[in-house]
Amino acid sequence: MEQTSTNNPPTLLVIDDIPENLTLMYQLFKDEYKVKGANCGIRGIDIAENSLPDLILLDIMMPEMDGYEVCRRLKQNPHTRGIPIIFLTAKAEKIDESRGLQLGAVDYITKPINPDIVKCRVKTHIALKLANDLLRGENQSLGKEVERRTREALKQREELQSIQDITFYAMVSLAETRDNETGSHICRTQHYIKCLAQQLRLNPLYQDEIDDTMIDLLFKSAPLHDIGKIGISDTILLKKGKLTPEEFTIMKNHTTIGYVAIQKAEVVTGKTMDFLKYAKEIAYYHHEHWDGNGYPKGLSGRDIPLSARLMAVADVYDALINRRVYKEAFTHQDAVNMIVDGKGTHFDPDIIDAFLDITDELWEIAQRYHN
The missing domain is CATH 1.10.3210.10 (Hypothetical protein af1432)
Structure with a gap:
């Protein structure tokens, strides 16, 4: 399950053991993101390690390995610990939100999902991820632009201010999605x-x-x-x-x-x-x-x-x-x-x-x- 594009859109990984949920998420996001799917935790970890998606939507209640354990393993791996994880949980399920946040998840989304809300949440978390990538220098092309501008004292200050503002507005936009x-x-x-x-x-x-x-x-x-x-x-x-x-x-x-x-x-x-x-x-x-x-x-x-x-x-x-x-x-x-x-x-x-x-x-x- 994958949407290819020549424009290198952000990659979204959905880990859910129910095929209908994977299909739903694919249809919802295929026009904006490269969407990958995994029907179990082990497969999801493998895809995450090999493709390094920009965001993971992770079901909690899965057989063999639940979402908490998948999250724990991803956050222990230096290569995948920076990928933001949003837990998906059914409204009727009893969940431990504090446990998920302590493991490193950034948000919870309740199923059945509201398409507008989930798209907004995904968009803002990916924006924050990309801003953090920029700050860490993981974006090579933009990193070269920053390096060029640092040779010019005045432009260096403007660039650092822009980076700060990107992070700031990405964080504020997260709050704005909540109500x-x-x-x-x-x-x-x-x-x-x-x-x-x-x-x-x-x-x-x-x-x-x-x-x-x-x-x-x-x-x-x-x-x-x-x-x-x-x-x-x-x-x-x-x-x-x-x-x-x-x-x-x-x-x-x-x-x-x-x-x-x-x-x-x-x-x-x-x-x-x-x-x-x-x-x-x-x-x-x-x-x-x-x-x-x-x-x-x-x-x-x-x-x-x-x-x-x-x-x-x-x-x-x-x-x-x-x-x-x-x-x-x-x-x-x-x-x-x-x-x-x-x-x-x-x-x-x-x-x-x-x-x-x-x-x-x-x-x-x-x-x-x-x-």
């Missing part, structure tokens, strides 16, 4: 946090801590605050109604998943980047509370990074004034009142003072970038 509101939410919170930082800068206590560079980096890194939600299943992320305590425990893991994902991207580059430093802080700590009752670390007060304290206000404000699958939208004034009620408990008091000075501006942003 219909994430893209607009990302845009709005970017502008909220910039306005909050600019206003807080007027406070003498923060004049030395906040400068133009920091504000620019906050604006650039803020979209990654919920990148960890790529590791949370749709059944929890899109649930209509209140989460159970067990489900909320899983949901809270998105902060850690996001931190680890950004940290791995940083490792790929081989150096520390300022915007990724803020992105890690925001992703990991934006659910911490000023009084220490947040998660994941239970930090309090100024032990919480300033970037995360700012994002906490921006994120909650946007969540309150917009409809979600689990609630209706609150009015702007109700949202403001609820945030003020959290001053000194949920939120940094200084940031709430800055928030109150610019509520009209924040509401204007909310209207400008409405869903």
Whole structure:
């Protein structure tokens, strides 16, 4: 089962013991990718080692060797460990998502599949894979172009910036596939946090801590605050109604998943980047509370990074004034009142003072970038 092309499209490997599923995936992706299929884990490992596909769709429940074991072996092999793996699982199957993520899988897709969703997921994960290949120098033709440009000082800087942006937008696009509101939410919170930082800068206590560079980096890194939600299943992320305590425990893991994902991207580059430093802080700590009752670390007060304290206000404000699958939208004034009620408990008091000075501006942003 293979689609050939002279344009060298990305290669997609589907490992599933049910022939009908292999045929379905082939028909779905044959026009965009070179599609290979394997009806068992051993055959899938062999194809992966020999063809090095750009992405693997891997069924979990298979005879002889299940998907977890296939994933473990692929991630142990230096030649195949960099291939992203998306698990395929039937809705009725009881799965251990944390086990799959710990083994190195990047996502889960529930069967029966929604064609539009699965195509979007595959597209964004392949984009991130290609971006990481670029950063590691595995793309020889583009690597030669980078090498040529490094001989020119000005163009070298532009090329490195382009590589960074490719990785950044690939990661953000992953978050945008998870629900219909994430893209607009990302845009709005970017502008909220910039306005909050600019206003807080007027406070003498923060004049030395906040400068133009920091504000620019906050604006650039803020979209990654919920990148960890790529590791949370749709059944929890899109649930209509209140989460159970067990489900909320899983949901809270998105902060850690996001931190680890950004940290791995940083490792790929081989150096520390300022915007990724803020992105890690925001992703990991934006659910911490000023009084220490947040998660994941239970930090309090100024032990919480300033970037995360700012994002906490921006994120909650946007969540309150917009409809979600689990609630209706609150009015702007109700949202403001609820945030003020959290001053000194949920939120940094200084940031709430800055928030109150610019509520009209924040509401204007909310209207400008409405869903």
